[in-house]
Amino acid sequence: MSKGRFGVHGGQYMPETLMNAVIELEEAYEHYKNDPEFNAELTDLLNNYAGRPSRLYYADHMTKDLGGAKIYLKREDLNHTGAHKINNVLGQVLLAKKMGKTRVIAETGAGQHGVATATAAALMGLECEVFMGKEDTERQALNVYRMRLLGAKVHAVTSGTATLKDAVSEAMREWTSRVADTHYVIGSTMGPHPFPTIVRDFQAVISKEMKQQCLAAEGKLPDAVLACVGGGSNAIGSFYHFIEDKEVQLIGCEAAGRGVNTAETAATIATGREGIFHGMKSYFCQDEFGQIAPVYSISAGLDYPGIGPEHAMLYDTGRAQYVPVTDDEAVDAFEYLSRIEGIIPAIESAHAISYAMKLAPTMAKEQVIIITISGRGDKDCAAIARYRGEDIHE
Amino acid sequence: MNKIKSAFKNGKAFIPFITCGDPDLETTEQAVYAMKEAGADLIELGIPFSDPTAEGPVIQGANVRALAGGVTTDKIFDMVQRIRANTQIPMVFMTYANVVFSYGSERFIKRAAELGMDGIILPDLPYEEKEEFDPLCRQYEVALISLIAPTSEERIAMIAKEASGFVYCVSSLGVTGVRSGITTNVGAMVKKVKEVRDIPCAIGFGISTPEQAKTMAQYADGVIVGSAIVKLCAQHGKKCVPYVKEYVKSMKDAIRS
Numbered sequence: 001m002s003k004g005r006f007g008v009h010g011g012q013y014m015p016e017t018l019m020n021a022v023i024e025l026e027e028a029y030e031h032y033k034n035d036p037e038f039n040a041e042l043t044d045l046l047n048n049y050a051g052r053p054s055r056l057y058y059a060d061h062m063t064k065d066l067g068g069a070k071i072y073l074k075r076e077d078l079n080h081t082g083a084h085k086i087n088n089v090l091g092q093v094l095l096a097k098k099m100g101k102t103r104v105i106a107e108t109g110a111g112q113h114g115v116a117t118a119t120a121a122a123l124m125g126l127e128c129e130v131f132m133g134k135e136d137t138e139r140q141a142l143n144v145y146r147m148r149l150l151g152a153k154v155h156a157v158t159s160g161t162a163t164l165k166d167a168v169s170e171a172m173r174e175w176t177s178r179v180a181d182t183h184y185v186i187g188s189t190m191g192p193h194p195f196p197t198i199v200r201d202f203q204a205v206i207s208k209e210m211k212q213q214c215l216a217a218e219g220k221l222p223d224a225v226l227a228c229v230g231g232g233s234n235a236i237g238s239f240y241h242f243i244e245d246k247e248v249q250l251i252g253c254e255a256a257g258r259g260v261n262t263a264e265t266a267a268t269i270a271t272g273r274e275g276i277f278h279g280m281k282s283y284f285c286q287d288e289f290g291q292i293a294p295v296y297s298i299s300a301g302l303d304y305p306g307i308g309p310e311h312a313m314l315y316d317t318g319r320a321q322y323v324p325v326t327d328d329e330a331v332d333a334f335e336y337l338s339r340i341e342g343i344i345p346a347i348e349s350a351h352a353i354s355y356a357m358k359l360a361p362t363m364a365k366e367q368v369i370i371i372t373i374s375g376r377g378d379k380d381c382a383a384i385a386r387y388r389g390e391d392i393h394e
Numbered sequence: 395m396n397k398i399k400s401a402f403k404n405g406k407a408f409i410p411f412i413t414c415g416d417p418d419l420e421t422t423e424q425a426v427y428a429m430k431e432a433g434a435d436l437i438e439l440g441i442p443f444s445d446p447t448a449e450g451p452v453i454q455g456a457n458v459r460a461l462a463g464g465v466t467t468d469k470i471f472d473m474v475q476r477i478r479a480n481t482q483i484p485m486v487f488m489t490y491a492n493v494v495f496s497y498g499s500e501r502f503i504k505r506a507a508e509l510g511m512d513g514i515i516l517p518d519l520p521y522e523e524k525e526e527f528d529p530l531c532r533q534y535e536v537a538l539i540s541l542i543a544p545t546s547e548e549r550i551a552m553i554a555k556e557a558s559g560f561v562y563c564v565s566s567l568g569v570t571g572v573r574s575g576i577t578t579n580v581g582a583m584v585k586k587v588k589e590v591r592d593i594p595c596a597i598g599f600g601i602s603t604p605e606q607a608k609t610m611a612q613y614a615d616g617v618i619v620g621s622a623i624v625k626l627c628a629q630h631g632k633k634c635v636p637y638v639k640e641y642v643k644s645m646k647d648a649i650r651s
Binding site for chain 2: 011012016017019020160172177274277278279289291
């Protein structure tokens with residue numbers, strides 16, 4: 001079995017042109033991950049630039065209203081640039097700089113990862129180009145401006161379905177054409193080895209903090225940790241340090257779009273099957289001949305036809321469970337959290353909140369749920385208003 | 395066993411690529427016969443994939459049109475069966491790993507072998523992952539073609555040592571498509587292969603004109619052309635066959651002399 005496997009999943013299904021680049025990346029990462037100077041620099045960036053550690057907030061009103069388990073929110077939305085994406089990006093861009101790369105490229109769905117990459121590139125003085133599906137540049141026009149403001153060049157991708165998967169494909173194509181000076185900052189725990197491991201390690205700071213914060217607040221580990229899953233970076237970051245703690249339920253919330261019984265869904269575990277795509281073996285939404293499905297979700301960040309290989313393994317082994325949440329349910333949760341706690345979550349994160357709203361009332365009052373609020377919802381306000389029939393444009 | 399060797403017996407080999415089902419499979423079938431008559435030595439049949447990450451805009455477009463037209467792996471197998479009733483020209487599939495894997499790797503490779511396909515090229519399957527399909531390919535005697543790229547450097551010897559059929563030398567960085575110039579030292583790439591093994595080497599990516607083909611043929615045993623042919627199919631649709639034939643003839647003539 002080749003490198004970078006999570007059970008049968010993972011691997012390095014990449015064009016030969018990129019193989020030396022991923023090998024070089026792996027070697028550099030293996031070196032720097034144990035380098036005290038690198039780690040000190042990264043910690044300094046995470047704490048003093050990105051604002052870590054992020055808060056673990058006790059959602060008192062939500063807890064009382066739902067009448068079951070105590071609910072805590074892991075506030076990744078309070079990070080600089082407004083989402084968990086910055087954790088991974090600071091790590092990868094710092095690594096790219098150490099490797100002598102002068103240019104970074106990235107894909108983005110909702111724009112959060114693109115904004116984070118543009119931010120880190122501006123901070124560390126690297127050239128930055130971001131690939132974003134044309135449909136997403138329209139859904140998230142403000143984020144396009146943010147990236148440009150930060151000095152990045154944004155390419156609107158028109159191939160395929162013009163969404164996140166096509167942005168990934170286009171970024172991979174770009175990387176094959178200019179690989180010597182360029183690092184591809186993959187935004188999720190996906191792609192060829194070593195990316196799923198690198199992204200997971202940089203996002204694992206979420207569960208590391210969560211564990212300490214929960215022990216400090218409750219004197220015990222949580223009973224359940226919930227996070228939304230597209231590729232799965234905030235979820236793997238939220239799960240990682242609990243994987244060995246078998247008593248902690250790990251629940252990934254997938255985007256069901258208009259429902260798992262419709263074609264307009266992005267729920268990979270619920271509707272996909274084993275495949276090989278974007279450098280990895282994992283589960284993908286696809287037809288009987290292996291053509292990748294044109295998935296759909298209201299959330300541009302979860303609108304991806306696959307899931308990271310480590311999640312695929314956690315699903316296979318039963319260590320984590322994955323549940324579908326529809327657009328309607330996510331929008332309800334988006335509005336619910338805004339009103340009850342005064343926190344506007346990203347529509348992606350609202351998928352996890354929605355499932356918590358179902359789960360919490362079934363649990364005992366002394367039990368504890370942590371929901372990762374992966375990002376803030378300002379970017380989604382116009383789209384949700386339109387979803388509710390209001391005529392608002394950015 | 396394998397007809398690929400014979401493709402390199404007739405001087406420098408000309409290897410055209412065509413996306414199956416663009417504009418339709420009937421046209422693809424006729425184009426195969428025409429390319430053979432025009433002097434093609436080996437034909438690459440592209441099975442379209444929804445997300446062809448190694449392709450430039452021209453072949454991406456062909457994939458989109460073919461899939462929108464309802465082409466499937468099974469319909470392409472049926473077409474190959476019809477073709478094999480008429481010609482034994484060496485043919486290989488070019489597609490992506492998921493097309494094979496999702497069909498059932500053994501089911502796909504066995505069927506391809508039964509139909510008389512001689513090889514498979516999968517641009518998203520590097521040396522490190524070839525175990526996914528190579529044992530089955532060897533079992534059913536379908537060559538799993540290895541690719542080397544301008545960035546491969548010291549990997550070339552390792553790849554060449556275990557290569558089957560021929561070695562596909564990727565001429566340039568980036569994706570498939572017409573280029574004005576090829577700057578890679580492809581001669582050095584081929585030399586590295588030949589130092590390890592005497593296996594045919596064919597150069598592809600970015601070759602479109604007879605002059606380019608002639609230059610590239612000096613360095614290798616064959617020349618592969620895709621986008622330039624796919625472009626003719628896009629331009630002329632169902633009437634593309636004579637244009638493809640004329641083009642293939644001009645390319646074969648250029649490398650013959």
